Amino acid sequence: MAARRGEKEPLDAVQLNQLQTERVRKELKSQRLHTEFSVNPLHPVHTLTKKPMSWHDNIEETADEKFLNLIHHAALEPTKKYSEPQTESQEIGWNAPLIHVDRTDRRLHFPRRKTDITK
Template sequence: MAARSAKEPLDPVRLNQLLCERVRKELKCQRLHTEYGVNPLQREKFLNLIHHAALEPTKKYSEPQTESQEIGWNTKPLVPMDRTDCRFYFPRRKTEVTK
């Protein structure tokens, strides 16, 4: 027993055999999953996440996240639209020149 406990260095051929056997066993038990599905127990959470990701940034966030989002972030008019006020409302008119 004492002779067995002393470790002898393995030759490269034996080392390669052990490695090949290990790889063969790992590949036999390994499966590659390429198709994924929705967890039926958390389907609503997943759908809410997908719908939230599809929203435009103004509906997702309360403030712009980047400097380029700052341009056009506030799209509401500063003054409410009043069609009777001729200072702010200029409808297209047909005239003899434009016909």
């Protein structure tokens, strides 16, 4: 059966195999195996700093107590860091919580519940 104008006839398995072997042969001809590598003297090399969180860079270094205390102090909440509020928005609720925590009030307390479905 003749193909219409602009349409190609589908290839059979033999023709597909010939196309694939030709393609593989051309690819293998152009590939080269490199086993030795060196730095290009014409290309400038930029040194990179070490990664601060990598475990192998920090093995020999001792922990700086002053730095660790600074990090732990920065992670504290503002009421434990400072004796008085630092901003206007911190003044709200600085000395006492805004609402009394009542565990029996079901509007604000959602404890986990066990039911037959969740067991």
